[in-house]
Amino acid sequence: MRPRFRLPLSVVAAALVGLITLLGTLQYRWLGRISDAERERMTANLAERSRGFAQEFDREITRAFVTFQLPSAGQDKKVAARVSTHYDRWLATARFPRLIKDIYFAEPAEVAARALQRFSPATRFIEPVAWPESLAPVREQLVRLSSPARTGTALVVRTFPSSVVESVPALVVPAPMIFFNEVVTHDQTRGRLPARHGAVRPDFRLSPSMSYVVLVLDGDYMTQEMLPTLMQQHFRASGRESDYQIAVLSVASKGIVYRSGAFAPDSSTKADASNGLFQVRLQEFGTLAAEVRRFTTHMSNRPPTAAEEQRAPVSIVVQKETSTGIDRQAIGAPRWMLMVKHSSGSLEAAVTSARRRNLFVSSSVLALLGVSVGFLVVTTRRAQELARQQMEFVAAVSHELRTPLAVIRSAADNLADGVVHDDPQVRKYGDLVRGEGRRLTEMVEQILELSGIHSGQRSFALRAVPVISLMHEVMRASSTLSEAAQIDVEFDIPESLPPVLGDEQALRRVFQNLIGNAIKYGASGGWIGVKATSSGREVTISVSDKGIGIPAAEQQKIFEPFYRAPDVVAARIHGAGLGLNLVRRIVEAHGGRVGVRSVEGSGSEFSVHLPAATGGHVARTASARDAAASPS
Structure with missing residues (x-):
């Protein structure tokens, strides 16, 4: 029977080391691809979170803007009741009802006269008050817009006032705007604004001027309650600390309005994600605005009469339904900027750290596998060496036993066969047998001693x-x-x-x-x-x-x-x-x-x-x- 062929242990060990090296190379490449995919996923997720944060914040601002679009106080004798109804609706529908601190009414004529009306939630009455110093930026803006448009042959376009006044902070809401579904054109033959399909109703009149609702926002409530709540909702997982830190900066002053943790960005800081907020978003009105235009039209070839002098601008938002899903421009630019940064320093640092951690774990596993292979090789070699030594031990013990046994047997044969007769020779043979017997006894005792110690x-x-x-x-x-x-x-x-x-x-x-x-x-x-x-x-x-x-x-x-x-x-x-x-x-x-x-x-x-x-x-x-x- 031919002996079975066996690969040398060194060849097997080299093959295993090669396989481990190949596996390590593949793992390195796989981890690189996983890290790239994780970076893209985290970037998209963070962009979605920051966009949701800004939209949620602006949705409340826009909700206030839409809720408090009221007719001019001079046109509605029941304005107090209407304001009370709108205020109750705000309290019932708003997520952050304490956002609005005070409600004021301003007419262009009253702005010049430094007169203002304030709604009292306690009494549900409207009462005249003097302009507070805190509303000076709002008053200055409305004064610039209070002069009526002059008539003439040219088209007069009046700029819409900025809806958000950050320095107060306040929200300026104009009287209700007129919405059309098609672009409105001017008919020079009639001198009035006809609709696209059909003539204007006989009772249609242009308002002599616009009135405004000034909503004073509670800045402390925004920074201590509203922003932290949105931070908890969008950036903090339940049961553990957030992986992200946020900061809200003023676009105008570059100052920090709110921040979480130690994140304090400046103009040179590169954030992982950023979004503008604190603005009124037209898309929240229901349909996406396609065009926003403001018209003040008094066109004639003759000087204006006293009656025509009273004709003033009316806000017209010309909108067109669309399904493109493209966000239209909000009323005014965002006043704040949301900046988000990973707590590790950046998303790239977080991904790199995770990749290094995964590399360490996978490398440790491979190293452990390599060490195990090394131990297996060493153990196998030791087992082979021990087997060889045991075979040598058996041969040595057999030789050690055979020699004294042969001497004892030879002496016994000589004594039994009568070869030795005299006493000196007998004593010599006796000493020889005794010495070899003692040698055998010592060897057996030594083996038994070692066996007892081993066990x-x-x-x-x-x-x-x-x-x-x-x-x-x-x-x-x-x-x-x-x-x-x-x-x-x-x-x-x-x-x-x-x-x-x-x-x-x-x-x-x-x-x-x-x-x-x-x-x-x-x-x-x-x-x-x-x-x-x-x-x-x-x-x-x-x-x-x-x-x-x-x-x-x-x-x-x-x-x-x-x-x-x-x-x-x-x-x-x-x-x-x-x-x-x-x-x-x-x-x-x-x-x-x-x-x-x-x-x-x-x-x-x-x-x-x-x-x-x-x-x-x-x-x-x-x-x-x-x-x-x-x-x-």
Whole structure:
């Protein structure tokens, strides 16, 4: 059976990285398109909101303009009752009824005489009053328009007064205008204004002059109630703060009338959206105005008579129905300008911020995916390396077990077959079998110890252990190996050294492994040094040799389970690669640490740092799981 083909891990990793890079590029482009679409959507939405804000505000101004179009006080004897009716209608239909503060009536003749009439909502009467100083701008405007038109052969066009007087603020409403559905032409043969279809009614007369209703608006109410309410309606989402800040500026003075937040624009400020407001919109009258013209017609080839002198202008709005939907010019230009800006500084800044945030999130996801792929590659490599080490461990353990078993079996065969008869030879074979059996026992115990530590079931009974007696006992147990290798052992352990806190049996195994390795790998140097020092609450015990040393690249790997350096394997030095890993785990379970210093070809030094058993320490139990759970 042929082995199954598998792609190398590096090829798979490179393909995944390429796919992640491609996905990142596509996401960047998609986010760019999404940002462009979001910019267009936000711009259109903001334009619609600002337009709705201005239209809603102007609708109330226009509502007041239309509601209070009243006949001249001189033409209607029941003007007080009519005003009262219109005032009640205003209160019932207006969204902001407190917008109108005072209502005045002005006739052109009375303007010159500085006379004025005021409607009192409390008494429902009209009473004459003097012109207030606050209405001086309105009076000056009406005085300029109060002189009657002179007759002549030319067509006289009288300018319509400005409907909105911002400085007061006030709304000037003329007497009702006459509406026609077609353009009105002048008939020179009759000297009067005929309709497009049919003659003018016999009772049709031109008013000698126009009268006006002056509506004084409450400026504080507009800035403290009306504008904030419209701001809440059009720019603030329910349950959270608005994404936009607005400011209302006076077109004439450039001053700020109202603002929300810290937005304080000037003439150089570029707003995200702007709209004119505070004007009367003709389109709110019902049908769109097609043409707005004002005529004052007194045309004759002779000087005017006294009766003709009384003929004066009448307001005529010539309009034509249309379905184009185009906004016609309002009566007068807007007095205020609404400026809207995103709270981020601009719509562009908001879109850019959102794009960066989306890029960060998507990039983080891709980075996390890339890191996951990296971890997967590393984990797979480690698993492969661990599998390789385990196979080497099985081979090494099998070899380690096979050698003493072969020696024991050979000695047993010789004894059973009667090859050996004399007592000295029998004792020699007995010592050989005992040594190999001890070697097997130590190997099995070491494997079981490591297994118990790995599973967390191995616990250590910590108590004060004298260092000098512990090391003498370890050297006594290793004396056979050191004597066989002809190695000198040098001790440097002071009598005043404090005891360490540990499990005596486990520490004995630690130092037996270290000294056994020193004998195994340092036999060529013929020397082993055992030294102990104390520093505060720590005792350091080091085991040195002058053997083959450890390459710098291998010094971090020798503590991994099943790891054996290539030079050691090539030199056929027996071992399973478990000793140093077992040493590190036992020492860490005691709250200590293991260090190594080595120069290849000059020997090695392993240092074990253990906590000293001072007066504050008490006997307790520890495990490898406890060591893993606590920071080192």
